[in-house]
Structure formats: structure tokens, C-alpha cells
Amino acid sequence: MALAVASAGFVPDRPDLGHRAEGFDLANPAFFADSLDPGAPRLLPPAAYRALAFAELEDDAVWTRSWLAIGLGAEIPSPGDLLPFTAGHHGLHVQREPDGGLVGRFNKAQHGGCRAVPLQCRTGTKTRCSFTACGYSRDGAVLPAGPDGPTPAMHQYLGLRPERLLPVAVRAWGPLVRINLDPAAAPPEPPREGLTALTGETRWAEFSANWKLAMQALAEGEPLAEASDSLRLTGRLATGELATIAVYFPNLVLIAGRAETCAVMLQPTALGQTLLRIGLLGSGDAEPAAAAPGRMSWDAWLAEIAARMAPAVATQAALTGPEADDPRPTNAAGLWLQRNIAARVLARPAATETQPLYATAQGRGC
Known part of the structure; x- marks a missing residue:
């Protein structure tokens, strides 16, 4: 396109x-x-x-020009529920339809209420702005529909005639939601079979590292197989346990271990800042790893992600220092x-x- x-x-x-x-x-x-x-x-x-x-x-x-992972389908279970996601400089959203399907659109207000994009919004950093649907502002959380349908908070996304908004390709990709700004894009490669969401929430964690550094740090491991848009690796968790890792270009990492899969969706929020949207997945017949679904699982996975991200944060800091131009090695995921x-x-x-x-x-x- x-x-x-x-x-x-x-x-x-x-x-x-x-x-x-x-x-x-x-x-x-x-x-x-x-x-x-x-x-x-x-x-x-x-x-x-x-x-x-x-x-x-x-x-x-x-x-x-790519299929982006933006969240879990379980985050928007009811008709009218809306999931915002900013892709680069473009404000988008996915909404649950009355028949249970998904529809993706560009937001009504790509630049908030501004006649032109203010210069302070063109710095590579997502701004905190009252116009949360702006393509240059930070995303808000999922917006649940009210008993009578769309709520006033959804106006900046939907406007008065959402059916007239520019469409976005959207697919339920297993338990995840993926979008492509090209409504005629070829479908992504099939998802791994049997994955389901263990919980209907995602947790967000932000780190001071460029998204490319974050991706390669999260996918540390030895390569096993490569496809056009994916890479599979094997590695170990911080605890020493074996793990398998799958990376889907450009922003999805699946880390499988402890009878669970941690889905990490990357979203740049600044040149040196990356927001991670994190969901917990399991197979359809698997029981949660802990009696309280997620309590121990969340703590363990968030600690694992923090440990993996530490080298990326250190590298980002070094790239602003006096020796920034010295060549620095990367791993298999980084090269891919x-x-x-x-x-x-x-x-x-x-x-x-x-x-x-x-x-x-x-x-x-x-």
C-alpha cells in the first residue's frame, strides 16, 4: 500500500x-x-x-506497514468496548461489534483539537494530553461501553459517524488482537494453536530503552527456526528454567515457560522509551500455575521481564555517552x-x- x-x-x-x-x-x-x-x-x-x-x-x-499486536481480545469482551493503540504517529482503535467481531479504525481526532500539530508534540515523545485520542499523545486504558452503547469518553475516537472513519485491518490472532494500517493487507502467519488468555487484563510496564533494544533483550536466546515475519528461539528464564521464545515482527514477543506463555507487546512512547503491554496466556486445557490465577504468575513474569530489560536500559544510556559510537554487539534476535x-x-x-x-x-x- x-x-x-x-x-x-x-x-x-x-x-x-x-x-x-x-x-x-x-x-x-x-x-x-x-x-x-x-x-x-x-x-x-x-x-x-x-x-x-x-x-x-x-x-x-x-x-x-506491518501487523501489530495491540492487546488481548479478552480486554474488550462486550459490544461497544474500545481498545486504543497508537501506531507510530497514528491514533487507532479496535472496537467489539454487536455480533462479537472486531472493527478497526483510525481515530476521529488524529491531532486532538489542534489546527496543526504543535511543535512540542513532534519530539519523538508521546505527550500527556487531554485529547487522549491524538496520534501524538499517550494511550489511555480500554474504554468499556455503557449500558446504552458508546460513552462520551469515546467521542474523541469515534466521532458522530464512526462508520465513516478510515478503516484499519484487524484480526483476532488466537487470544491476541493484531492490526494493520492497510485494510487490504495480506493476513499474518497463523498463531500458535491452543493459546487462551488466562486473565482478561494486561499490565503495562515502561522502560528507558528504544523499542529495538527492548525487543532483542526480551528475545535473548539461541535461534531455532525463522520465517518471513517470525523467529523462534530457545533460552532460559532468570531462574534457570528452560523457555521457548517466539518473536513476531515488529512488536510481539511470546516467552513460554512455567506452563504459561507471557505475551509482551511493544509500543514506542519516546525515542528512548518503550511501553510493554503484557498478557498471560495458557493452553486451552491448562490450569493456571497458581491457585490465585495470576498473583504468583504476574509477580514472576514481571520480575523476568525486568531482568531481561536491564541490559537494554543500560545500552540506551550508553548510547548518549561519549563512547556511543563504539560498535556494540547484538544477539540473534537483534540481527533478525x-x-x-x-x-x-x-x-x-x-x-x-x-x-x-x-x-x-x-x-x-x-
Whole structure:
């Protein structure tokens, strides 16, 4: 799908002009070349983890053109329930329909109540704003429907005529919900059979690391098998127990151990900040690992995730230091992720439209 290269008011992102930062053409294959050597895999140059221009490139090549995991179907069990998710710079939502199906849409208010996107919202950091459906603000929690249908809080998402909003492809992927901004996108690869949600909640944890560093840290292990959009690995939990890990590009990690599966869905909230939406899964005939479903399970899994994320946080901090340009190694998941990002950057369709949808006084320079 060739997304329109258009801007609403005064926004600096112009893919047709290229993506450049710190002396690099970020979309040039040479930017990725030294980091994709399987004999000596290493991180991309620091600009990939700290430059707004690279986040804009990822929005164009990754977040708008991939199947994203956004939550559990059990989070929105009733007709009218609404699950918000911001993909890159695009505010989206999935809503449960009266027949039990799912419908995905762009939010009504992509830029809140602003005539143009304020400059403070174009820093690579999701802002805390009263217009929670803005594509540049932080997501709120699931919105349950009221007894009479949509609630007033849903207006910023739905508007008055939700059927007229731009559609988003959505699929129930086992117990998870996945979306793609292209409504005609080919379906994702099938989910693992037999998984069900152990509880209808997700817990959120945020860490000071770029999402790419977070992904490779969560998926530490030895590779077993690779498909076009997935990677399977084997490893050990912090306790020493065996675990199997599955990574689905670009933002889903499934860590299986202790007769449970921990689903971690990644969402960038800043250049160096990643929000993890975490759900607990089990097989359809499995009993919860603890008598109180989740109490011990949640504590153990949150501790496991914190332990896995510690190296990513340390690496992100080092990327702002005086030795940031020194090559740093990456693991098998990191190499796989970087190869996928590079391939999608190179596969982007050429920009054909460069005119803004409309111009404000600021945008015209008046």
C-alpha cells in the first residue's frame, strides 16, 4: 500500500525529502550494512536509537506497514468496548461489534483539537494530553461501553459517524488482537494453536530503552527456526528454567515457560522509551500455575521481564555517552530484527504526492 505522503498543517516529516541525521542518510543501505554481518552482528549506528529522523523512517516503513499486536481480545469482551493503540504517529482503535467481531479504525481526532500539530508534540515523545485520542499523545486504558452503547469518553475516537472513519485491518490472532494500517493487507502467519488468555487484563510496564533494544533483550536466546515475519528461539528464564521464545515482527514477543506463555507487546512512547503491554496466556486445557490465577504468575513474569530489560536500559544510556559510537554487539534476535527493518526500508514505495492536505497560516509561512 502506498500511503499518501501528506501533512496536516506544519509538520516536518517529508519522506520525499529523505531521512537524514548525524551525517547519515538513514534510508541508504549503507547505513545498515555494517550491522547485518552474521559473523559479527552488532547494533545499528546510534542514530537509529536516538534520532527523531529514524523514528520517522520507522513510522513510514514499519509501523504503518506491518501487523501489530495491540492487546488481548479478552480486554474488550462486550459490544461497544474500545481498545486504543497508537501506531507510530497514528491514533487507532479496535472496537467489539454487536455480533462479537472486531472493527478497526483510525481515530476521529488524529491531532486532538489542534489546527496543526504543535511543535512540542513532534519530539519523538508521546505527550500527556487531554485529547487522549491524538496520534501524538499517550494511550489511555480500554474504554468499556455503557449500558446504552458508546460513552462520551469515546467521542474523541469515534466521532458522530464512526462508520465513516478510515478503516484499519484487524484480526483476532488466537487470544491476541493484531492490526494493520492497510485494510487490504495480506493476513499474518497463523498463531500458535491452543493459546487462551488466562486473565482478561494486561499490565503495562515502561522502560528507558528504544523499542529495538527492548525487543532483542526480551528475545535473548539461541535461534531455532525463522520465517518471513517470525523467529523462534530457545533460552532460559532468570531462574534457570528452560523457555521457548517466539518473536513476531515488529512488536510481539511470546516467552513460554512455567506452563504459561507471557505475551509482551511493544509500543514506542519516546525515542528512548518503550511501553510493554503484557498478557498471560495458557493452553486451552491448562490450569493456571497458581491457585490465585495470576498473583504468583504476574509477580514472576514481571520480575523476568525486568531482568531481561536491564541490559537494554543500560545500552540506551550508553548510547548518549561519549563512547556511543563504539560498535556494540547484538544477539540473534537483534540481527533478525535489524535485517527486517532494513528490508522494509528498502521496500517502501516511492513517494508520489508531496503537497499538504491543507495549509495553515503557520504552514504557509504567513
